[in-house]
Amino acid sequence: MGDFKLSASLLGHDDDVRGVAFPTPELVLSASRDATVRQWKLTSTKPPTFDCTLSSHGTAFVNSVAFVPPSNHYPEGLIVSGGKDTIIEVRRPDRSPQDNAEALLLGHAANVCALHVSEDGQTIVSGGWDAEARIWRVGHWEAATVLQGHDGSVWGVLSYDKDTVITACADKKIRVWNVSGKLLRTIAGNPDVVRALCKLPHGHSSQADFASAGNDGVIRLWTLGGSQVAQLHGHESFIYSLDVLPTGELVSSSEDRTARIWKGNQCIQTITHPAISVWSVATCPKSGDIVTGASDRAVRIFSRADDRQARPEDIRAFEDSVKSSSIPQQQVGDINKEQLPGPEFLQQKSGTKEGQVQMIREPNGNVSAHQWSNAAQQWVNVGTVVDSAGSSGRKQEFQGKDYDYVFDVDIEDGKPPLKLPFNLSQNPYEVAKKFIADNELPISYIDQVANFIVSNTQGAAIGQSGESQTQAPGSDPWGSESRYRPGEVGAPAVPESRPKVLPQTQYLKIVSGNLKAMQKKILEFNEEFLNSGSKDAALNPTGVNILSATIKQLDQAQSSSKVTEGSPALKEGVELAVKIATTWPVEKRLPGTDLLCALAASSPSLATFTSSGSETIIDVFSDAFANTEKPNHALLAIRGFANLFNTEEGRLIMDGEFDKVHVLLKPYVADPGKWHRNLIIAITTVFINYTVMLSASSSASASDPPSRPNADRALTLLDDTTKIINSATDSEIMYRSLVAAGTLLTLGDDFRSAAREVFDLEQCLSRAEKTVKEPRIKGVVAEMRDELGG
Template sequence: MPDFKLSAQLKGHESDVRDIVFPSPDTIISSSRDKTVRLWRKTASKPPAFDDTIIASSSGYINSVAFFPPSEVVGPDGLVASGGHDAIIEVKKPLAIDPGNPEQAPHLVIGHAGNVCTLDVSPTSSYLVSGSWDGKAAVWDSKTWERTKDLLHEGSDNRSVWAVLAYSEDIIITGCADSRIRIFNLRGSDFEVAPKRSLLTADVVRALCKLPTDLKSQHPSGAQFASAGNDSVIRLWKLDGTQVGSLYGHESFIYSLASLPTGEIASAGEDRTLRIWRGKECIQTITHPAISVWTVASAKNGDIVSGASDNVVRVFTRSAERTAAPEAIEEFVQSVKASAISQEELGSVNKANLDGKEWLETNLGTKDGQQKMIREEDGTTSLYRWSQSLGAWDLVGTVVESAGSSGRKVTYNGREYDYVFDVDIAEGQPPLKLPYNLGEDSFQAATKFLNDNELPISYLENVANFIRENTKTATLGESSEARPSTNTYSQETPQSKYLPHTKYLDITTGRLDAGFRKLKEFNQAHIEAGNKHISMNPDDSSRLEALVGALAVKTGDRKPGGIPNVDNSKQLVFNVLTQWPYNNRLPALDILRCMAPWPGVASLTDYRYGNVASIALRGALDTEQPIEQNDQVLADFLQNKVDWSRVNANNVMMALRAITNLFSTPEGRTLVAQEARAIIPMLARVAGVGAGAAGGRGEPIGQSNNNLQIALISTAFNYACLTYNQRQSIPNEAIDLGLLSQILDVAEVVANPKYPTPTKQNDTELLFRAVMTAGMILASPGETRELGKAMLVGEWLSTAAKGCADPRIKMVVGECSALLKRD
């Protein structure tokens, strides 16, 4: 059988291509970190050419995509489902061109609390299955888009579900960051489905694929599905949990697997390669001019398609008729040869001992994909890879030195460093820059990096290890001998004192441009639907775009006079929040969230709906469309008007971010203090606790939504901080112990959730903010300490600290214990 050759290179995405489906030989659907989903249709056969159309966009990276084939269930055009960093799954027709038509409007499937990193469709299109960073996998009915099953991943500590496979109508298989594969049987199950089998592998599982079982194309091993992940091994499995084979050849993470009609397997990974496997042998290795080959898929005609970190979608074929023009193939070959490979990717290298190019002429490779570094005549180092089918060594690229290994310095923010690493703290987020000089204590560098980027201290050990691993072959003369031992770091670190913390929290990070694009999409739909009474005209849209541009400046660059021309645009934001349909308000809430910390914003009002805090909460909680004007004060509205069963957790999250940010200015603190009797009981209601909670005690809102929980506890902390600061300036001022007790209730339930299970919160940043909230109340002068004792705060603080490795939490709990012991 001939080798695969390049058929087409599809260029249009502006960032990494993260996922691909190949529903027909003439159609490709791809998702990307550029926050779009693109539909590619073949426009010419010789040479093959494709045109692309953006069919979906999001406010965050889109990391997963799936396709429902045409059927009676989903219609003649089929459906495209996509998910990503905004935790929302969007399902829409691939050819929808009229957003104002209700039948063509996308379904927004909401339920996950983290990046939706994997999707799959059942064989008959009856359901969609999703996996997320929130450690959950869920099944969604394709008729109603209701969540019909939760696939339980107990014991995974909320680690990401990286891969889902709808093997059949009844069987679903998942791959998880806890190194386990779980096999679920939906037949006769309740809403919560426990796995029938849990298979432990050697490392994180990132990819799954179903293998053919018919006699003609079944795998020689008898395997029914395959898995792969961080250990660089493809494992072959039967559904009874028996492992029947392993495929070795990749040299880094494997991100994606696909089954070909021939029974062969295609795999893609971090070693820049796409590999083809027949039986247990790798028969072809296709090197890409990219660091990561993120995804691979196959079509019924046997062609395969890849998506990579160089933003390009590539089609490969065995058909001579579908092969690209010779000049296109040569361009691809040269781009591979010209690509640079960091020496750090290949480990320690002694260049003096490298063989010269003549070695390639006298030595054959032992397996396809075998790598060999060669010293070229000009002194440079090149990486070659053996092609079994060609019987030759292919040039992969030039190996380049890091700054640390060569002695050259790298300039970052005006200073020179031995290294400036790109660190991927979270997939779906841009890499962060980590500068480092040899001889510097890795823990000190890691701590500074975390503080500069406002990241949880729980990452400290991982970041320090990253520095050590990536600099262990470098030296700095005598200074390296003076490097302090990392084993004694924690003992040498001075004890910190966290209480009191008098600075208010804010949540101002994030990009508004993507959200504004979504708002414009909603507005265009209203225009085309004839909803002119609520839609914006071109002048309105321009004014709002100018506002978004003004809000994009950094904190230190804000003008003392406040937001420029805010009076020209504020009412547009208020109108969207109160007049638009409930599910369209999130982008406007995000704009208000970014307005809130600016001087003067807390003084803005609407004659119908009141102050900024009132508008934010009414827009997030009142599901009527439009919101009826009423004379109720905010506290009465929250107590009597809100239908909590219909509230959207993401809207609540964004409104609480706005409330949190209002604490940034003196006038904002005055406003939230005036509305404390409305807002604090509302916080308790969102948490599902507190006898005085607005609307009465009820089920919590968005308890699994990490972003909402951060916004909730940040608002609670700011109220605790406000109490402390006010007591410092006016020691004898009356204090509302009832409101403080509700703040303590919120902190307790965030630290140790009571609903739906009594398990401790796994997110250490949430836990830290919760114990700090309690600590600030205990640190306030007066009767607050007695309130803490009466509410047994010490007990839940002790429970929260048990088994937590974050040193900040243990330290704050210790400070709280000392405060509770005072008279």
């Protein structure tokens, strides 16, 4: 049987491709950190060509995707995806991202990192960072069986058959469950985090039932009874994904840049990628082709069939891209260049096994990596080894100073990463606190940034060079990358010296809108008005120019994180956005409200806006609450309320309109579980900002207690936040509610007494600890108990 060769490269994602599925020869699915799920449909066969359409476009990264096969009820099948927003989205393939999803599966409290659909298409299994797996019945979306008892993130799930589910966990254990939720057995003995699972076909040569793999780079074959049958060695780093070919051969993908094909216990082919991580691999059950998703943003299909392979020049281009790629030195370990052989080795010595890697000292002093191919019986150049931050053995320079580490921190797609310098002599929490303050980031990132520093410097001691630094196995859920994204870090041990969170002293803003997308959507709707003859609603050429100038000014303001004082473009932009958000048809107002939300954080002009009818911006935002069937409008308005606190003028109007704002938010607080988490997060952010205002007012009046109106307001907010704490399961909602309530406790004894005697806050805190087991929750609860006991 021939080697797999490139069939097609599918380009279109703007960030790492985290998940792939290959349900039919004509359809590939991919999920990415760019917050999209894409469908790739075969349009021609020679050479294979695929057309891309968006299935879903969210606001946070997506890292798992699966396909429910067609049935009588769903003749086109269903696309299932999950990621950072904790929601599992179920969509029909023939619907656009603007259409409603078939179902939104709620229950996970943290990132959904694994999905698997049963062979009969009746069951979906999910795994998440909340240490839970869930079993969902297709078509009966409301109820899920929860698999609890894991002591870490559930990285892999497998619906083995109609009665059995298997989970793989960061606690190094594999668990076998009955679909009713009963734990049948726990398989221990794995030396590291288990990330991937795959069912083996009946009659597999190993007589094993399933395979597992993870951070130790070894594939293990198991019986359902828990007996280990075999180990497959060859990968040189974390293994992220497993699947099985129709032939019974295994396929794996890894942080070592490769996908590998295994027959029996032997690796028979290694496919090296021009990327650091091959995050996911899937096989097509009908064609036997393979698809991979990688950190270079590409989806690639490989085939053994000559008639499904790419043109020779495209295959050569792929091979050349592998040869020219750079390999971080931290991925290959310590290298003594003087002891490496020269290029003549490649002609004199053969490899001993498929995928063996040999380092070569080039005449120019560089080190190149070569991989042995059994099929070609030769060494294949797979890249050049280069130094990388934190592993080069040298200090890293940043702003004129030397540091042991300078990490890249990606905050927003399309913008340069922020630099996070760190010396081993520093306290990770103090560095994280300063980094967050310097870059005006949400306080909720402090534990994540500190944990990232700890996990990527663990094992290093003061005075060590980078060459001797090691990383704790499994501490970073993405692998060994030195690039960090807030929200993507696991939970290694927390340093004991934590800075105090309470009282919160900084106002928070929520600037998450895509300005270019807002502009594009407004112009699309405007074109529809012009084409239909609705010129009264349409923007004139001057209005289009104002929109362009406003977007440009906002982009500059967001890039610099500074308020733009008195910009004429933003003053005119406010009036334009108000017109769109209040006079356009309701179904077309959303981008206008989104634009107002962005303006609230960057321009005092929004807070001072008054219409000819004496309406303020609060009244304008109030219009968004009129249609309860469209909660996204209210979500953006609430974000606008939060962002108004970013300017002095905005704080004045939010202070004066507290009662009006509270009336608008009250229905959502009464039943927070009914609404999307992002809406409740926005409300808790508004509450935090009001408590910061109260705390500042209390501090300004020295030892005097808060005034009666402020005291009433504080008690109202204490009532609201305790209601949310008593119902929340989402970690971010819980944390922000606790910070708001905790800040209120610092206002004085009257409020601490009310918290104890009226609102039974101790019961709330106990519930919070049991519901969300995160270090930041534990920390703020401890601070609140100190306040209550004071």
